[in-house]
Amino acid sequence: MQKILSKIFKSPVVFVLNLFVLLIIIIFLLLLIIIEKILAPITRILNLKDSTFKKNFTSFFDKKILGSFQRGDNIPKMEIVDIALKNIFSKKVRTSVTIGGMAIGIGTIVFLVSTGYGIQNLIISQFAVSNELRQFEVFPRRGGKFMLDDTFITKVSEQKGLDKVMPVISVATKVQGSQAISDVPAYAVQKTYLDNSNLKLVRGEFYTNDELNITETVKGASTSVVDESANSNQLWEVDFALMPNTWIPVYESPDTNSKVLGYTNRYEDLLRGKKALGAPYDLKNSSSTVKSNDWISSNLLIWKAPICKVQKNCKATYVPILGTDKKQVTAPGYITMQSVVGELPRTTKSVLGATTVETPVDLINIEDPNALSNVDTKKVTLPTGIIKEVVVSRALLRLVNITEADAVGKEIKVSFILSKEQIKDASNKIETEYSGFVIKGVTSDDTEAIIYVPLVNMKKLGVTYYTNLKVNASNPDTLSAVRETVESYGYVTTSVVDIVKQINSTFSTVRYILLAVGMLALLIASLGMFNTLTISLLERTREIGLLKAIGMNKDDVRDLFLVESLSMGLLGGLLGVALGFALGKLVSIGLGVFGIVKASSMLDLTYIPTELVLFIAVLSLIVGVLTGMYPARRAQKISALHALRYE
Numbered sequence: 001m002q003k004i005l006s007k008i009f010k011s012p013v014v015f016v017l018n019l020f021v022l023l024i025i026i027i028f029l030l031l032l033i034i035i036e037k038i039l040a041p042i043t044r045i046l047n048l049k050d051s052t053f054k055k056n057f058t059s060f061f062d063k064k065i066l067g068s069f070q071r072g073d074n075i076p077k078m079e080i081v082d083i084a085l086k087n088i089f090s091k092k093v094r095t096s097v098t099i100g101g102m103a104i105g106i107g108t109i110v111f112l113v114s115t116g117y118g119i120q121n122l123i124i125s126q127f128a129v130s131n132e133l134r135q136f137e138v139f140p141r142r143g144g145k146f147m148l149d150d151t152f153i154t155k156v157s158e159q160k161g162l163d164k165v166m167p168v169i170s171v172a173t174k175v176q177g178s179q180a181i182s183d184v185p186a187y188a189v190q191k192t193y194l195d196n197s198n199l200k201l202v203r204g205e206f207y208t209n210d211e212l213n214i215t216e217t218v219k220g221a222s223t224s225v226v227d228e229s230a231n232s233n234q235l236w237e238v239d240f241a242l243m244p245n246t247w248i249p250v251y252e253s254p255d256t257n258s259k260v261l262g263y264t265n266r267y268e269d270l271l272r273g274k275k276a277l278g279a280p281y282d283l284k285n286s287s288s289t290v291k292s293n294d295w296i297s298s299n300l301l302i303w304k305a306p307i308c309k310v311q312k313n314c315k316a317t318y319v320p321i322l323g324t325d326k327k328q329v330t331a332p333g334y335i336t337m338q339s340v341v342g343e344l345p346r347t348t349k350s351v352l353g354a355t356t357v358e359t360p361v362d363l364i365n366i367e368d369p370n371a372l373s374n375v376d377t378k379k380v381t382l383p384t385g386i387i388k389e390v391v392v393s394r395a396l397l398r399l400v401n402i403t404e405a406d407a408v409g410k411e412i413k414v415s416f417i418l419s420k421e422q423i424k425d426a427s428n429k430i431e432t433e434y435s436g437f438v439i440k441g442v443t444s445d446d447t448e449a450i451i452y453v454p455l456v457n458m459k460k461l462g463v464t465y466y467t468n469l470k471v472n473a474s475n476p477d478t479l480s481a482v483r484e485t486v487e488s489y490g491y492v493t494t495s496v497v498d499i500v501k502q503i504n505s506t507f508s509t510v511r512y513i514l515l516a517v518g519m520l521a522l523l524i525a526s527l528g529m530f531n532t533l534t535i536s537l538l539e540r541t542r543e544i545g546l547l548k549a550i551g552m553n554k555d556d557v558r559d560l561f562l563v564e565s566l567s568m569g570l571l572g573g574l575l576g577v578a579l580g581f582a583l584g585k586l587v588s589i590g591l592g593v594f595g596i597v598k599a600s601s602m603l604d605l606t607y608i609p610t611e612l613v614l615f616i617a618v619l620s621l622i623v624g625v626l627t628g629m630y631p632a633r634r635a636q637k638i639s640a641l642h643a644l645r646y647e
Contacts, residue, residue: 080556084563087536098532099572102623105525106576106616109518110608111583116514117607118584120507124500131196134163134476136483136495138469146490148466155294159485161478162471166193167212169422169458170467173451176413176434178401186416186451188458193470194391204408204441207389211456238275240296240340242266247318250302250333254278254295261333262302262321273298281336283485292485294337299330338488377417378428382435383461387454390414391441396449404442411436414451416461424464432461525572526623533565533631541638548640558636565628566621573620581608 088095138156140146148167157165169188174181194206242248244266252259254276273296280291303318320328390412394404402410414437418430437453471486473479476497483493537544544557584606591605 080559081563084560085567087540087560088564088567091536094532095568098529099568099575101525101528102522102568102572102620103575103579105518105522106573106620107579107583108521109515109619110577110580110612110616111606112514112518113511113612114580114584114606114608115587116507116511117609117612118588118605120503121607122605124503131472132198132496133500134473134479135196136471136473136479136486136493136497138471138486139467139492139494141490141492147464148469148491149464152489153466153469155489156469156471156486158293159482160291161474161482163474164192164196164472166190166196166470166472167455167466168193168468168470169455169463171422171458171463172417174415174417174434175396175400175449175451177399182399182449184396184399184449184451186414186453188453188455188463190455193455194452196470196472200444201441202394202444203404204391204439206391207387207440207452207454209387209389209454209456211454212459237272238296239270239272240298241270242335243339246339247303247305248335248339250300250331250335252333254293254297254334256281256336258334261331262329263305263318264300264302264335265318267301271298271300276334278334283338283488292337292488294489295334296337296340297332297334299332300335301328302331302333376428377431379433380430380461381433385460386435386457388435388437389440389454390437391443391452392439393443393445393448393450395446396451397442399449402439407439407442410439412439413437416458418458418461418463422465423462430461522619522623526627529565529568529572529623530627530630532568533561533628536564537561537631537635542644544635544638545640545642545644548638549644554636557638558632561632561635562625562628565632566624569620569622569624569627573616576620577608577613577616581606584608 138148140148146152153165153167156162166189171186171188173184173186175184190212191206191208191210242265247263247265250261250264252261255278257279276295276297277293278295280293283292302321304321306317306319323329392407392412397404397407400412402412413434415434416430416432420427420429423430443450471482473482479495479497483495486493547557547560548554588605
């Protein structure tokens with residue numbers, strides 16, 4: 001085997017080209033045999049000779065197409081392949097067993113790997129639909145001080161690669177049923193949110209209101225209120241922490257092209273400044289080009305950058321910039337937001353003529369009504385202009401004893417409970433009087449009672465902070481970059497894409513394991529094919545001697561055995577793909593029948609991607625070459641004289 005491989009490596013191009021030509025001829029002749037079998041009834045009816053079609057067609061193929069690959073001292077490749085195929089099909093039982101073993105080995109690989117792909121796709125389809133692969137949700141960090149408000153939505157909506165920003169306000173409600181009052185979570189959202197969520201309507205339609213009542217124009221949403229103060233460069237006061245172990249440039253104005261006053265670092269754990277808008281700059285550590293125009297203005301201690309004549313192994317340090325009083329200079333300047341690892345919004349309040357600073361407290365879980373039980377409650381009536389339309393789940397209909405068929409157009413009594421943390425400067429939680437809301441649509445969810453109400457209703461009740469945001473990227477490719485930008489502001493993001501990546505990673509490992517198991521079956525089949533070719537060599541030793549005696553050279557003898565091994569490998573591979581596909585479908589049908597009994601849908605447990613078919617084709621040819629190489633080499637070296645004497 002070592003001698004064989006060394007010879008191949010000496011002229012790999014010639015060897016591969018020779019195999020390629022032989023493979024083309026094998027495929028051509030196999031197709032020709034199939035066509036000839038199909039045309040056989042016609043030739044009998046027309047009283048034509050069976051060999052006429054094959055003879056004319058092979059002659060044209062041999063002269064016109066393969067002529068450039070033929071050397072003068074060799075037997076035509078077409079003749080070699082024809083002889084090899086006749087040898088294969090002359091031993092029908094042996095050939096059938098050999099090709100069958102190969103087909104079982106390949107079929108095992110196809111079945112196991114395609115099952116892995118099928119289960120992977122089945123699980124992913126339960127978690128995500130196509131539009132969810134470009135969506136992510138934004139939440140305030142647990143224990144953090146960063147709120148989701150209109151200002152943040154305005155900032156996020158300006159990011160490139162973003163399509164829509166859809167805020168969500170979660171509130172607790174009380175719904176009057178025919179026999180009892182039930183606590184039910186409600187989500188105040190726009191119609192855009194309902195359209196872009198994986199909600200399935202079984203009755204009616206979504207409400208049409210899409211208002212947002214935001215202070216700035218947000219992509220994908222309509223607006224109704226404009227805050228003139230949003231045009232100011234200084235947005236709000238913040239406490240912030242600088243990035244540790246980093247020298248940060250301090251600019252004269254919020255523009256990276258402005259003068260650099262000096263450099264600062266984390267000399268205190270917490271500093272005070274103001275959020276500002278300025279010229280956009282590229283965000284670092286981003287997988288694509290993302291810009292931000294967020295800056296912080298503050299009075300900062302500054303240092304002078306070191307100057308080294310030789311930059312390599314420079315040991316000079318940053319030097320404090322001193323004033324005339326020999327004290328380090330504190331200069332007003334601007335730093336980029338990516339230089340900050342955390343910021344706390346600060347609100348001011350006047351008490352007896354003095355200004356105090358308050359920091360917002362954490363939001364409590366508004367979906368749990370018990371979390372509000374110990375808080376003072378203020379009863380209010382719903383303001384005018386409230387849109388009294390809702391979309392509810394099937395499960396809620398059971399609570400209020402309304403049949404699904406009669407639900408659309410029916411009215412339910414609802415009371416909203418708002419925590420004081422949701423409303424700016426509120427001192428009490430707010431509970432509205434019961435009011436009738438008309439059911440516009442019913443969703444398919446029959447496990448959890450849920451109400452969806454127009455977002456503008458909660459805004460009119462004074463809600464300032466959102467529970468979370470659903471963000472649509474313009475396409476899946478920009479999702480990662482937009483998420484990185486949002487997370488750089490100190491928020492947490494989640495996406496179905498994270499689950500899909502974990503599933504793909506897990507099943508990638510599973511597929512390799514299944515492939516390894518299938519390769520064991522293929523290895524056994526390969527040994528059977530190797531044994532068949534070796535026995536064929538021993539049985540045809542005299543025949544080989546005779547062929548050499550009448551003029552066949554050693555390269556032609558080698559090609560003869562390689563054609564036989566390639567043909568059996570190719571046929572075994574094709575039958576194996578068909579066998580694996582059929583077995584997978586049978587298993588899917590069997591499980592599907594069982595699923596129908598359990599009132600489930602039909603399952604498709606297997607999936608064969610194009611790359612798997614190509615892999616199987618290449619693998620079959622490789623197995624054919626490897627198993628045929630040793631017998632071909634032995635046949636090539638047989639002496640014609642000794643072969644004719646062989647008994």
